[in-house]
Amino acid sequence: MTKVKICGLTRLEDIKAVNEVLPDYVGFVFANSRRKVSLETAIELKKNLNSFIKAVGVFVNEEPENIIRFCKEQVIDVIQLHGDEKEEYILKLKQYLGNDIIKAVRVKEAADINKEARLPCDYILLDTYREGQYGGSGTVFNWNLISNVSKPFFLAGGIYSGNVLQAVKQCNPYCIDVSSGVETDHFKDLGKIRDLIQKIRRT
Numbered sequence: 001m002t003k004v005k006i007c008g009l010t011r012l013e014d015i016k017a018v019n020e021v022l023p024d025y026v027g028f029v030f031a032n033s034r035r036k037v038s039l040e041t042a043i044e045l046k047k048n049l050n051s052f053i054k055a056v057g058v059f060v061n062e063e064p065e066n067i068i069r070f071c072k073e074q075v076i077d078v079i080q081l082h083g084d085e086k087e088e089y090i091l092k093l094k095q096y097l098g099n100d101i102i103k104a105v106r107v108k109e110a111a112d113i114n115k116e117a118r119l120p121c122d123y124i125l126l127d128t129y130r131e132g133q134y135g136g137s138g139t140v141f142n143w144n145l146i147s148n149v150s151k152p153f154f155l156a157g158g159i160y161s162g163n164v165l166q167a168v169k170q171c172n173p174y175c176i177d178v179s180s181g182v183e184t185d186h187f188k189d190l191g192k193i194r195d196l197i198q199k200i201r202r203t
Protein backbone atom coordinates (compact mmCIF):
# COMPACT_ATOMS: atom_id res chain seq x y z
CA MET A 1 0.00 0.00 0.00
CA THR A 2 1.21 3.53 -0.73
CA LYS A 3 2.71 5.13 2.36
CA VAL A 4 1.81 8.60 3.63
CA LYS A 5 3.90 11.44 5.04
CA ILE A 6 2.29 14.46 6.69
CA CYS A 7 4.86 17.24 6.72
CA GLY A 8 5.30 20.49 8.65
CA LEU A 9 3.94 19.66 12.11
CA THR A 10 4.54 22.45 14.61
CA ARG A 11 2.19 21.95 17.59
CA LEU A 12 1.35 19.29 20.16
CA GLU A 13 -2.21 19.19 18.81
CA ASP A 14 -0.78 18.24 15.38
CA ILE A 15 0.92 15.30 17.07
CA LYS A 16 -2.33 14.26 18.78
CA ALA A 17 -4.04 14.44 15.37
CA VAL A 18 -1.52 12.20 13.60
CA ASN A 19 -1.44 9.75 16.52
CA GLU A 20 -5.14 9.17 15.78
CA VAL A 21 -4.71 8.38 12.09
CA LEU A 22 -1.17 6.97 12.01
CA PRO A 23 0.55 8.13 8.82
CA ASP A 24 3.80 6.27 8.10
CA TYR A 25 5.93 9.42 8.41
CA VAL A 26 5.63 12.95 9.74
CA GLY A 27 7.98 15.82 8.90
CA PHE A 28 9.58 18.49 11.07
CA VAL A 29 10.88 21.41 9.00
CA PHE A 30 14.20 22.79 10.23
CA ALA A 31 14.64 25.04 7.19
CA ASN A 32 13.57 28.62 6.64
CA SER A 33 9.77 28.37 6.47
CA ARG A 34 6.63 29.43 8.30
CA ARG A 35 6.58 25.78 9.44
CA LYS A 36 10.09 25.88 10.90
CA VAL A 37 10.51 24.33 14.37
CA SER A 38 13.44 24.60 16.76
CA LEU A 39 15.33 21.55 17.96
CA GLU A 40 13.72 21.98 21.41
CA THR A 41 10.19 22.00 19.95
CA ALA A 42 10.97 18.99 17.79
CA ILE A 43 12.27 17.07 20.85
CA GLU A 44 8.98 17.78 22.66
CA LEU A 45 6.87 16.81 19.61
CA LYS A 46 8.85 13.60 19.04
CA LYS A 47 8.43 12.58 22.71
CA ASN A 48 4.67 12.63 22.20
CA LEU A 49 4.65 10.97 18.75
CA ASN A 50 3.37 7.39 18.44
CA SER A 51 6.49 5.24 18.01
CA PHE A 52 5.06 3.56 14.88
CA ILE A 53 5.35 6.88 13.03
CA LYS A 54 8.80 7.79 11.67
CA ALA A 55 9.92 11.39 12.13
CA VAL A 56 11.57 12.99 9.09
CA GLY A 57 13.79 16.06 9.52
CA VAL A 58 13.51 18.44 6.56
CA PHE A 59 16.70 20.42 5.87
CA VAL A 60 17.78 22.90 3.18
CA ASN A 61 21.55 23.23 2.69
CA GLU A 62 22.12 22.72 6.43
CA GLU A 63 25.58 22.22 7.93
CA PRO A 64 26.07 18.41 8.02
CA GLU A 65 27.29 18.71 11.62
CA ASN A 66 23.86 20.02 12.68
CA ILE A 67 22.06 17.13 10.97
CA ILE A 68 24.41 14.68 12.67
CA ARG A 69 23.65 16.35 16.03
CA PHE A 70 19.86 16.18 15.47
CA CYS A 71 20.10 12.48 14.63
CA LYS A 72 22.21 11.76 17.70
CA GLU A 73 19.53 13.52 19.82
CA GLN A 74 17.13 10.91 18.35
CA VAL A 75 14.70 13.62 17.25
CA ILE A 76 14.55 12.31 13.71
CA ASP A 77 14.58 8.88 12.15
CA VAL A 78 14.91 9.89 8.51
CA ILE A 79 16.73 12.81 6.83
CA GLN A 80 15.09 14.80 4.02
CA LEU A 81 17.50 17.01 2.06
CA HIS A 82 15.42 19.60 0.24
CA GLY A 83 18.16 21.92 -1.03
CA ASP A 84 21.14 21.75 -3.40
CA GLU A 85 22.99 18.99 -1.53
CA LYS A 86 25.37 17.01 -3.73
CA GLU A 87 26.96 13.54 -3.68
CA GLU A 88 29.87 14.39 -1.31
CA TYR A 89 27.45 15.92 1.17
CA ILE A 90 25.27 12.81 1.22
CA LEU A 91 28.32 10.53 1.50
CA LYS A 92 29.53 12.55 4.48
CA LEU A 93 26.20 12.01 6.28
CA LYS A 94 26.29 8.31 5.37
CA GLN A 95 29.75 8.05 6.87
CA TYR A 96 28.46 9.10 10.31
CA LEU A 97 24.79 8.06 10.32
CA GLY A 98 22.70 4.98 9.55
CA ASN A 99 19.48 6.98 8.98
CA ASP A 100 17.67 6.70 5.66
CA ILE A 101 18.16 9.74 3.43
CA ILE A 102 15.55 11.23 1.10
CA LYS A 103 16.86 13.66 -1.54
CA ALA A 104 14.32 16.10 -2.97
CA VAL A 105 14.31 16.97 -6.67
CA ARG A 106 12.42 20.08 -7.76
CA VAL A 107 11.31 18.83 -11.14
CA LYS A 108 11.65 21.13 -14.17
CA GLU A 109 12.13 18.46 -16.79
CA ALA A 110 12.05 14.65 -17.00
CA ALA A 111 15.87 14.34 -17.09
CA ASP A 112 16.12 15.91 -13.59
CA ILE A 113 14.51 12.85 -12.05
CA ASN A 114 16.87 10.01 -12.88
CA LYS A 115 19.91 12.30 -12.61
CA GLU A 116 19.08 12.84 -8.92
CA ALA A 117 18.05 9.20 -8.44
CA ARG A 118 21.70 8.25 -9.11
CA LEU A 119 22.77 10.04 -5.90
CA PRO A 120 23.71 7.75 -2.96
CA CYS A 121 20.39 8.36 -1.16
CA ASP A 122 17.76 5.79 -0.16
CA TYR A 123 14.79 7.57 -1.73
CA ILE A 124 14.16 10.56 -3.91
CA LEU A 125 11.32 13.00 -3.45
CA LEU A 126 9.73 14.63 -6.48
CA ASP A 127 8.45 18.14 -5.78
CA THR A 128 7.38 21.16 -7.78
CA TYR A 129 10.02 23.59 -9.05
CA ARG A 130 9.22 27.14 -8.02
CA GLU A 131 11.76 29.98 -8.41
CA GLY A 132 13.04 31.19 -5.03
CA GLN A 133 11.22 28.55 -2.96
CA TYR A 134 12.64 25.23 -1.84
CA GLY A 135 9.42 23.47 -0.79
CA GLY A 136 5.95 23.61 0.66
CA SER A 137 4.69 25.40 -2.47
CA GLY A 138 1.23 23.81 -2.48
CA THR A 139 1.52 23.53 -6.27
CA VAL A 140 1.34 20.43 -8.47
CA PHE A 141 3.96 19.78 -11.18
CA ASN A 142 3.45 17.95 -14.46
CA TRP A 143 3.19 14.28 -13.42
CA ASN A 144 3.56 13.24 -17.08
CA LEU A 145 7.31 13.90 -16.60
CA ILE A 146 7.53 10.86 -14.28
CA SER A 147 8.41 7.51 -15.85
CA ASN A 148 10.61 4.55 -14.87
CA VAL A 149 12.11 6.14 -11.77
CA SER A 150 15.09 4.03 -10.71
CA LYS A 151 14.51 4.48 -6.94
CA PRO A 152 11.44 4.38 -4.70
CA PHE A 153 10.13 7.91 -4.58
CA PHE A 154 8.03 10.25 -2.46
CA LEU A 155 5.59 12.36 -4.48
CA ALA A 156 5.04 15.91 -3.17
CA GLY A 157 3.75 19.25 -4.37
CA GLY A 158 0.16 20.38 -4.06
CA ILE A 159 -1.35 17.02 -3.16
CA TYR A 160 -4.65 17.03 -1.25
CA SER A 161 -7.64 14.71 -0.84
CA GLY A 162 -9.09 15.87 -4.18
CA ASN A 163 -6.12 14.74 -6.34
CA VAL A 164 -4.46 12.06 -4.21
CA LEU A 165 -6.16 9.09 -5.88
CA GLN A 166 -5.14 10.34 -9.32
CA ALA A 167 -1.57 10.85 -7.99
CA VAL A 168 -1.37 7.25 -6.72
CA LYS A 169 -2.90 5.78 -9.88
CA GLN A 170 -0.85 7.79 -12.35
CA CYS A 171 2.54 7.96 -10.59
CA ASN A 172 2.64 4.88 -8.33
CA PRO A 173 4.88 6.50 -5.67
CA TYR A 174 6.35 4.71 -2.65
CA CYS A 175 4.92 7.48 -0.47
CA ILE A 176 2.59 10.48 -0.83
CA ASP A 177 3.95 13.58 0.92
CA VAL A 178 1.57 16.39 1.90
CA SER A 179 1.87 19.65 3.75
CA SER A 180 -0.21 22.61 2.45
CA GLY A 181 -3.03 20.33 1.29
CA VAL A 182 -3.93 19.27 4.84
CA GLU A 183 -3.93 22.78 6.32
CA THR A 184 -6.64 25.33 7.06
CA ASP A 185 -5.52 28.91 7.76
CA HIS A 186 -1.88 27.69 7.80
CA PHE A 187 -2.42 25.04 10.50
CA LYS A 188 -2.78 21.29 10.17
CA ASP A 189 -6.40 20.18 9.99
CA LEU A 190 -7.26 16.72 11.38
CA GLY A 191 -10.36 16.42 9.16
CA LYS A 192 -8.28 16.96 6.02
CA ILE A 193 -5.53 14.58 7.20
CA ARG A 194 -8.09 11.88 8.00
CA ASP A 195 -9.82 12.30 4.65
CA LEU A 196 -6.54 12.02 2.72
CA ILE A 197 -5.31 8.95 4.63
CA GLN A 198 -8.66 7.17 4.30
CA LYS A 199 -8.60 7.72 0.55
CA ILE A 200 -5.08 6.30 0.19
CA ARG A 201 -5.78 3.30 2.41
CA ARG A 202 -8.93 2.37 0.52
CA THR A 203 -6.94 1.93 -2.72
Ligand SMILES: O=C(O)c1ccccc1N[C@@H]1O[C@H](COP(=O)(O)O)[C@@H](O)[C@H]1O
Pocket (backbone or CB within 6 Å): 007, 008, 027, 029, 031, 032, 033, 034, 035, 058, 060, 082, 125, 127, 134, 135, 136, 137, 138, 139, 156, 157, 158, 159, 177, 178, 179, 180, 181
Ligand atom coordinates in the same frame (compact mmCIF):
# COMPACT_ATOMS: atom_id res chain seq x y z
O1 LIG B 1 6.98 22.79 4.15
C1 LIG B 1 7.83 23.68 4.03
O2 LIG B 1 7.62 24.82 4.43
C2 LIG B 1 9.15 23.36 3.38
C3 LIG B 1 10.14 24.32 3.41
C4 LIG B 1 11.38 24.07 2.83
C5 LIG B 1 11.61 22.85 2.21
C6 LIG B 1 10.63 21.89 2.16
C7 LIG B 1 9.39 22.11 2.74
N1 LIG B 1 8.37 21.17 2.70
C8 LIG B 1 8.27 20.14 1.74
O3 LIG B 1 7.64 20.62 0.56
C9 LIG B 1 7.00 19.54 -0.10
C10 LIG B 1 5.65 19.95 -0.70
O4 LIG B 1 4.77 20.52 0.16
P1 LIG B 1 3.25 20.95 -0.27
O5 LIG B 1 2.36 19.77 0.04
O6 LIG B 1 3.23 21.34 -1.70
O7 LIG B 1 2.97 22.09 0.65
C11 LIG B 1 6.94 18.40 0.91
O8 LIG B 1 7.92 17.45 0.52
C12 LIG B 1 7.40 19.00 2.20
O9 LIG B 1 8.19 18.06 2.92
